[in-house]
Amino acid sequence: MTATTLTPGAPGSIWTAATAVDERRPRSRQTQLGASDTVCQRRAGYVVHQVPRTDTPDTRAAILGTYIHAGLLESARTEFGWLVERSVRDDQIRGHIDVVQLDEATAARLPKRHRPVEPAQVLTVEDVKTKSLRVWDRVLRYGPTAAEMRQVLLYADLLRTVGFADVAGQRYLHRIGPIEVKRIRFRFICRDTGEEHVDEIDFDPWLADEARWWVDRVMEADSPEELTRDHDGPGLETKTLCDYCPWVSKCWAGAAPGVPAQTILVHDDKDREAALEEYVKARERASAAKKRQGVLRAMLAASPEGVYGANRLAWKGGNAVEETDVQALIDKFENADLPVPMAPDVDAMVTTARLGGVAVPLRKAAGQKTSRTISVTRAPKVA
Numbered sequence: 001m002t003a004t005t006l007t008p009g010a011p012g013s014i015w016t017a018a019t020a021v022d023e024r025r026p027r028s029r030q031t032q033l034g035a036s037d038t039v040c041q042r043r044a045g046y047v048v049h050q051v052p053r054t055d056t057p058d059t060r061a062a063i064l065g066t067y068i069h070a071g072l073l074e075s076a077r078t079e080f081g082w083l084v085e086r087s088v089r090d091d092q093i094r095g096h097i098d099v100v101q102l103d104e105a106t107a108a109r110l111p112k113r114h115r116p117v118e119p120a121q122v123l124t125v126e127d128v129k130t131k132s133l134r135v136w137d138r139v140l141r142y143g144p145t146a147a148e149m150r151q152v153l154l155y156a157d158l159l160r161t162v163g164f165a166d167v168a169g170q171r172y173l174h175r176i177g178p179i180e181v182k183r184i185r186f187r188f189i190c191r192d193t194g195e196e197h198v199d200e201i202d203f204d205p206w207l208a209d210e211a212r213w214w215v216d217r218v219m220e221a222d223s224p225e226e227l228t229r230d231h232d233g234p235g236l237e238t239k240t241l242c243d244y245c246p247w248v249s250k251c252w253a254g255a256a257p258g259v260p261a262q263t264i265l266v267h268d269d270k271d272r273e274a275a276l277e278e279y280v281k282a283r284e285r286a287s288a289a290k291k292r293q294g295v296l297r298a299m300l301a302a303s304p305e306g307v308y309g310a311n312r313l314a315w316k317g318g319n320a321v322e323e324t325d326v327q328a329l330i331d332k333f334e335n336a337d338l339p340v341p342m343a344p345d346v347d348a349m350v351t352t353a354r355l356g357g358v359a360v361p362l363r364k365a366a367g368q369k370t371s372r373t374i375s376v377t378r379a380p381k382v383a
């Protein structure tokens with residue numbers, strides 16, 4: 001047997017085909033601002049000003065999400081007769097709504113053969129989002145992000161102002177004109193476990209106006225650079241949207257090679273002073289939170305697993321730690337006529353040398369450096 005892990009773009013990788021197909025999808029090539037582009041003002045600006053993409057980020061997780069999404073929606077269409085993947089647009093923005101559940105009064109305006117088998121109680125716009133297990137707890141706790149909410153509010157607003165787009169395959173929907181959305185729904189699906197979670201809120205026209213105002217700001221800007229970066233940049237310990245943004249090198253251009261992109265946010269000593277002030281405050285908050293977390297962890301140490309209010313308590317670990325049985329391993333090698341390595345045990349030699357008072361000789365390790373850490377302490381008062 002041969003085992004090979006293929007990197008993206010490696011000869012024979014199936015992702016080469018999947019990425020090529022994804023790049024040809026109409027949504028990947030559209031130049032009009034899409035409701036799903038409204039995740040960052042600067043990024044939306046790049047779309048509106050048709051700035052060529054500068055980067056080809058890793059899209060494998062997004063492509064998997066698209067496959068799951070398409071499969072679920074198609075099943076809902078064929079099994080439940082749901083109205084799925086419908087286009088909306090005006091002269092500013094376009095979008096594809098995952099699901100529209102028509103109420104009885106609106107459904108009655110359609111030709112009989114197009115009416116849903118079971119109309120909804122209220123006209124609802126639904127967005128299906130796939131999420132990884134890593135963020136699932138956050139989804140259950142806090143529901144949609146502000147950007148996800150904005151996206152669906154824009155869909156609902158397009159429906160109430162324009163209605164369905166006048167495109168092939170949905171002209172019968174376009175003919176009924178603007179429709180009054182009453183509710184928006186998020187259906188979250190966990191990519192790793194299949195768990196399904198639904199959040200619903202009543203449609204609020206004020207929130208829709210706010211989402212429109214966000215789009216207006218983007219449209220009014222003379223260049224993308226006038227617009228705010230709504231994310232913290234690439235290369236951080238916790239990945240951000242910037243790590244997957246097709247304009248990341250343009251957006252964060254200017255950092256010296258080998259230093260973080262975020263260095264471009266500091267221009268002078270005033271910026272340094274402000275960053276250090278904020279750093280100290282963040283460190284104090286983190287330290288106080290960590291201390292309190294330790295106390296709470298100790299308080300809960302004897303509590304049985306279970307659901308308490310909005311939280312579930314579970315215990316992990318606590319099992320015996322396994323280590324290599326060196327003698328048994330040597331026996332196995334000898335029984336199998338395998339050579340037992342006789343290389344010096346450096347750790348043991350260093351320990352013995354130190355115990356015997358012998359200085360351990362050191363030399364610079366080729367090409368390796370210690371990690372650079374920050375130290376921020378109170379500056380002496382200037383008299």
Ligand code: SF4
Nearest residue numbers: 040043229242245251
């Ligand atoms: S790199 Fe980040 S901040 Fe810049 S446009 Fe992309 S998502 Fe927005």
